[in-house]
Amino acid sequence: MRLSVTVIALNEEANIVPCLESVRFADEIVVVDSGSTDRTLELARNFTDRIFSIDWQGFAGTKNFALEQASGEWVFSLDADERVPEGLRQEILEVVKGDGPLAAYRVPRKNYVSGRWIKHLGWYPDYTLRLFRRSQGRFREREVHEEVEVAGSVGFLHTPLEHYSYYNLSEYAARQDRYARLAAREMRNAGRRPFPGELLWRPALTFFNLFVLKLGFLEGALGLRLALQSSRYNFLKYHYLRELSRGVAKDTFGPRV
Numbered sequence: 001m002r003l004s005v006t007v008i009a010l011n012e013e014a015n016i017v018p019c020l021e022s023v024r025f026a027d028e029i030v031v032v033d034s035g036s037t038d039r040t041l042e043l044a045r046n047f048t049d050r051i052f053s054i055d056w057q058g059f060a061g062t063k064n065f066a067l068e069q070a071s072g073e074w075v076f077s078l079d080a081d082e083r084v085p086e087g088l089r090q091e092i093l094e095v096v097k098g099d100g101p102l103a104a105y106r107v108p109r110k111n112y113v114s115g116r117w118i119k120h121l122g123w124y125p126d127y128t129l130r131l132f133r134r135s136q137g138r139f140r141e142r143e144v145h146e147e148v149e150v151a152g153s154v155g156f157l158h159t160p161l162e163h164y165s166y167y168n169l170s171e172y173a174a175r176q177d178r179y180a181r182l183a184a185r186e187m188r189n190a191g192r193r194p195f196p197g198e199l200l201w202r203p204a205l206t207f208f209n210l211f212v213l214k215l216g217f218l219e220g221a222l223g224l225r226l227a228l229q230s231s232r233y234n235f236l237k238y239h240y241l242r243e244l245s246r247g248v249a250k251d252t253f254g255p256r257v
Contacts, residue, residue, distance in 0.1 A: 002027040004072030012080040013038040020047040032066040060139040060146035087159035103152025104132035121216040143186040184240035207231040
Protein backbone atom coordinates (compact mmCIF):
# COMPACT_ATOMS: atom_id res chain seq x y z
CA MET A 1 0.00 0.00 0.00
CA ARG A 2 1.25 3.48 -0.92
CA LEU A 3 0.51 6.75 0.87
CA SER A 4 0.12 10.09 -0.90
CA VAL A 5 0.04 13.37 1.04
CA THR A 6 -1.71 16.28 -0.69
CA VAL A 7 -1.13 19.94 0.20
CA ILE A 8 -2.61 23.08 -1.37
CA ALA A 9 -0.67 26.32 -1.04
CA LEU A 10 -0.66 30.04 -1.75
CA ASN A 11 2.22 32.18 -0.47
CA GLU A 12 3.09 29.73 2.31
CA GLU A 13 6.88 30.19 2.51
CA ALA A 14 6.61 30.60 6.28
CA ASN A 15 4.85 27.23 6.65
CA ILE A 16 5.70 24.97 3.73
CA VAL A 17 9.06 23.65 4.99
CA PRO A 18 7.91 22.41 8.45
CA CYS A 19 4.70 21.15 6.86
CA LEU A 20 6.41 19.03 4.20
CA GLU A 21 9.24 18.03 6.56
CA SER A 22 6.65 16.42 8.83
CA VAL A 23 5.40 14.14 6.02
CA ARG A 24 8.69 13.00 4.48
CA PHE A 25 7.64 9.47 5.40
CA ALA A 26 4.97 9.47 2.67
CA ASP A 27 5.56 7.59 -0.59
CA GLU A 28 4.43 10.66 -2.51
CA ILE A 29 3.85 14.35 -1.74
CA VAL A 30 1.58 16.32 -4.08
CA VAL A 31 1.63 20.12 -3.81
CA VAL A 32 -0.91 22.23 -5.68
CA ASP A 33 -0.08 25.94 -5.80
CA SER A 34 -2.52 28.68 -6.78
CA GLY A 35 -0.20 31.48 -7.83
CA SER A 36 2.35 32.00 -5.06
CA THR A 37 4.57 35.04 -5.49
CA ASP A 38 6.93 34.20 -2.63
CA ARG A 39 9.38 31.27 -2.24
CA THR A 40 6.71 28.60 -1.68
CA LEU A 41 7.42 26.70 -4.92
CA GLU A 42 11.19 26.97 -4.56
CA LEU A 43 11.06 25.54 -1.05
CA ALA A 44 8.56 22.82 -1.95
CA ARG A 45 10.88 21.49 -4.67
CA ASN A 46 13.27 20.37 -1.92
CA PHE A 47 10.66 17.78 -0.91
CA THR A 48 8.86 16.72 -4.09
CA ASP A 49 8.73 17.09 -7.84
CA ARG A 50 4.97 16.49 -7.84
CA ILE A 51 4.12 20.20 -7.91
CA PHE A 52 1.22 21.65 -9.90
CA SER A 53 0.27 25.29 -10.51
CA ILE A 54 -3.39 26.03 -11.25
CA ASP A 55 -5.84 28.89 -10.87
CA TRP A 56 -7.70 28.89 -7.58
CA GLN A 57 -10.78 26.65 -7.85
CA GLY A 58 -12.13 27.14 -4.35
CA PHE A 59 -11.09 25.06 -1.35
CA ALA A 60 -12.91 21.87 -2.34
CA GLY A 61 -12.16 22.19 -6.05
CA THR A 62 -8.44 22.75 -5.49
CA LYS A 63 -8.19 19.88 -3.01
CA ASN A 64 -10.05 17.58 -5.39
CA PHE A 65 -7.59 18.51 -8.12
CA ALA A 66 -4.74 17.57 -5.76
CA LEU A 67 -6.52 14.30 -5.01
CA GLU A 68 -6.74 13.53 -8.74
CA GLN A 69 -2.95 13.88 -9.04
CA ALA A 70 -2.27 11.42 -6.22
CA SER A 71 -1.34 7.83 -7.06
CA GLY A 72 -1.32 6.19 -3.62
CA GLU A 73 -4.05 3.83 -2.48
CA TRP A 74 -4.29 5.97 0.67
CA VAL A 75 -4.33 9.77 0.87
CA PHE A 76 -3.66 12.10 3.77
CA SER A 77 -4.88 15.65 3.10
CA LEU A 78 -2.77 18.26 4.89
CA ASP A 79 -3.01 22.05 5.04
CA ALA A 80 0.17 24.08 4.72
CA ASP A 81 -0.15 25.41 8.28
CA GLU A 82 -0.38 21.91 9.77
CA ARG A 83 2.25 19.45 11.00
CA VAL A 84 2.14 15.67 11.49
CA PRO A 85 3.87 14.74 14.79
CA GLU A 86 5.70 11.46 15.34
CA GLY A 87 2.83 9.68 17.10
CA LEU A 88 0.40 10.49 14.31
CA ARG A 89 2.96 9.38 11.72
CA GLN A 90 3.11 5.96 13.34
CA GLU A 91 -0.69 5.66 13.43
CA ILE A 92 -1.00 6.65 9.76
CA LEU A 93 1.61 4.13 8.68
CA GLU A 94 -0.07 1.37 10.69
CA VAL A 95 -3.33 2.01 8.85
CA VAL A 96 -1.67 2.18 5.43
CA LYS A 97 0.51 -0.90 5.91
CA GLY A 98 -2.47 -2.85 7.26
CA ASP A 99 -4.71 -1.50 4.48
CA GLY A 100 -7.44 -0.33 6.79
CA PRO A 101 -9.57 -1.95 7.97
CA LEU A 102 -11.90 1.07 7.48
CA ALA A 103 -12.35 3.42 4.53
CA ALA A 104 -11.29 6.60 6.32
CA TYR A 105 -10.08 8.01 9.63
CA ARG A 106 -10.65 11.24 11.51
CA VAL A 107 -7.82 12.83 13.45
CA PRO A 108 -8.01 15.29 16.36
CA ARG A 109 -6.33 18.69 15.94
CA LYS A 110 -4.51 21.00 18.28
CA ASN A 111 -5.28 24.52 17.08
CA TYR A 112 -2.81 27.26 17.97
CA VAL A 113 -3.28 31.04 18.02
CA SER A 114 -0.19 33.19 18.56
CA GLY A 115 1.68 29.98 19.41
CA ARG A 116 -0.78 28.99 22.14
CA TRP A 117 -2.80 25.79 22.08
CA ILE A 118 -6.51 26.62 22.49
CA LYS A 119 -8.08 23.84 24.55
CA HIS A 120 -11.58 25.27 25.00
CA LEU A 121 -14.25 27.14 22.96
CA GLY A 122 -14.87 23.90 21.06
CA TRP A 123 -11.42 24.15 19.43
CA TYR A 124 -10.27 20.78 20.74
CA PRO A 125 -10.31 17.92 19.87
CA ASP A 126 -11.74 19.31 16.59
CA TYR A 127 -11.85 15.96 14.76
CA THR A 128 -11.40 16.23 10.99
CA LEU A 129 -11.37 13.52 8.33
CA ARG A 130 -7.95 13.45 6.66
CA LEU A 131 -6.81 9.87 6.00
CA PHE A 132 -8.88 7.91 3.47
CA ARG A 133 -8.80 5.44 0.62
CA ARG A 134 -8.35 7.45 -2.57
CA SER A 135 -10.94 5.37 -4.41
CA GLN A 136 -13.59 6.02 -1.77
CA GLY A 137 -13.23 9.70 -0.86
CA ARG A 138 -13.72 13.12 -2.39
CA PHE A 139 -14.10 16.63 -1.03
CA ARG A 140 -17.66 17.89 -0.93
CA GLU A 141 -18.05 20.88 -3.22
CA ARG A 142 -18.88 23.82 -0.99
CA GLU A 143 -17.61 27.35 -0.49
CA VAL A 144 -15.93 26.93 2.90
CA HIS A 145 -15.34 24.33 5.63
CA GLU A 146 -14.92 21.62 3.01
CA GLU A 147 -14.61 18.04 4.21
CA VAL A 148 -14.05 14.65 2.64
CA GLU A 149 -17.10 12.51 1.94
CA VAL A 150 -16.37 8.79 1.88
CA ALA A 151 -18.17 5.66 0.80
CA GLY A 152 -17.51 3.39 3.76
CA SER A 153 -16.95 3.26 7.50
CA VAL A 154 -14.97 5.93 9.33
CA GLY A 155 -12.71 5.42 12.35
CA PHE A 156 -10.56 7.61 14.57
CA LEU A 157 -6.86 8.10 15.16
CA HIS A 158 -5.61 9.36 18.50
CA THR A 159 -2.53 11.58 18.15
CA PRO A 160 -3.51 15.19 17.35
CA LEU A 161 -2.51 16.93 14.15
CA GLU A 162 -0.84 20.26 14.98
CA HIS A 163 -2.54 23.24 13.35
CA TYR A 164 -0.84 26.62 13.59
CA SER A 165 -4.02 28.39 12.64
CA TYR A 166 -3.24 32.06 13.15
CA TYR A 167 -0.13 33.98 14.09
CA ASN A 168 -2.21 36.77 15.66
CA LEU A 169 -5.78 37.92 16.14
CA SER A 170 -5.59 40.38 13.25
CA GLU A 171 -4.94 37.48 10.87
CA TYR A 172 -7.81 35.57 12.47
CA ALA A 173 -10.19 38.50 12.01
CA ALA A 174 -9.21 38.99 8.36
CA ARG A 175 -9.69 35.32 7.50
CA GLN A 176 -12.98 35.10 9.36
CA ASP A 177 -14.27 38.04 7.34
CA ARG A 178 -13.50 36.16 4.13
CA TYR A 179 -15.04 32.95 5.44
CA ALA A 180 -18.18 34.89 6.40
CA ARG A 181 -18.52 36.14 2.81
CA LEU A 182 -18.09 32.63 1.42
CA ALA A 183 -20.57 31.14 3.91
CA ALA A 184 -23.10 33.84 3.02
CA ARG A 185 -22.76 33.07 -0.68
CA GLU A 186 -23.20 29.36 -0.01
CA MET A 187 -26.37 30.01 1.99
CA ARG A 188 -27.75 32.33 -0.68
CA ASN A 189 -27.06 29.76 -3.41
CA ALA A 190 -28.88 27.14 -1.34
CA GLY A 191 -31.97 29.37 -1.21
CA ARG A 192 -31.49 30.54 2.38
CA ARG A 193 -33.16 33.87 3.15
CA PRO A 194 -32.43 36.20 6.10
CA PHE A 195 -34.62 35.88 9.20
CA PRO A 196 -35.76 38.92 11.20
CA GLY A 197 -33.56 39.69 14.18
CA GLU A 198 -30.87 37.07 13.54
CA LEU A 199 -28.18 39.75 13.27
CA LEU A 200 -28.74 40.24 17.00
CA TRP A 201 -29.56 36.85 18.50
CA ARG A 202 -27.17 34.67 16.51
CA PRO A 203 -23.99 36.55 17.57
CA ALA A 204 -25.23 36.65 21.17
CA LEU A 205 -25.89 32.90 21.24
CA THR A 206 -22.51 32.22 19.64
CA PHE A 207 -20.70 34.18 22.33
CA PHE A 208 -22.63 32.49 25.15
CA ASN A 209 -22.04 29.04 23.70
CA LEU A 210 -18.29 29.49 23.22
CA PHE A 211 -17.37 31.59 26.22
CA VAL A 212 -19.68 30.02 28.80
CA LEU A 213 -20.92 26.58 27.72
CA LYS A 214 -17.65 25.59 26.02
CA LEU A 215 -15.54 27.12 28.79
CA GLY A 216 -13.84 29.79 26.74
CA PHE A 217 -13.43 31.84 29.91
CA LEU A 218 -10.76 29.36 31.01
CA GLU A 219 -8.56 30.72 28.20
CA GLY A 220 -8.53 34.13 29.89
CA ALA A 221 -8.31 37.32 27.84
CA LEU A 222 -7.48 35.41 24.67
CA GLY A 223 -10.58 33.25 25.12
CA LEU A 224 -12.72 36.38 25.47
CA ARG A 225 -11.30 37.88 22.30
CA LEU A 226 -11.73 34.65 20.34
CA ALA A 227 -15.34 34.31 21.49
CA LEU A 228 -16.03 37.92 20.51
CA GLN A 229 -14.43 37.36 17.12
CA SER A 230 -16.55 34.25 16.53
CA SER A 231 -19.59 36.28 17.47
CA ARG A 232 -18.51 38.92 14.95
CA TYR A 233 -18.11 36.19 12.32
CA ASN A 234 -21.72 35.13 12.78
CA PHE A 235 -22.86 38.73 12.56
CA LEU A 236 -20.92 39.25 9.32
CA LYS A 237 -22.12 35.99 7.80
CA TYR A 238 -25.78 36.93 8.13
CA HIS A 239 -25.10 40.57 7.31
CA TYR A 240 -23.49 39.52 4.00
CA LEU A 241 -26.37 37.12 3.36
CA ARG A 242 -28.78 40.02 3.76
CA GLU A 243 -26.70 42.19 1.44
CA LEU A 244 -26.51 39.45 -1.21
CA SER A 245 -30.25 38.86 -0.94
CA ARG A 246 -30.86 42.56 -1.55
CA GLY A 247 -28.45 42.56 -4.46
CA VAL A 248 -26.28 45.30 -2.97
CA ALA A 249 -23.16 43.20 -2.28
CA LYS A 250 -20.68 42.02 -4.88
CA ASP A 251 -20.69 38.26 -5.40
CA THR A 252 -17.00 38.10 -6.29
CA PHE A 253 -14.08 36.81 -4.30
CA GLY A 254 -10.39 36.76 -5.11
CA PRO A 255 -7.84 34.05 -4.21
CA ARG A 256 -7.97 32.72 -0.69
CA VAL A 257 -6.11 34.45 2.13
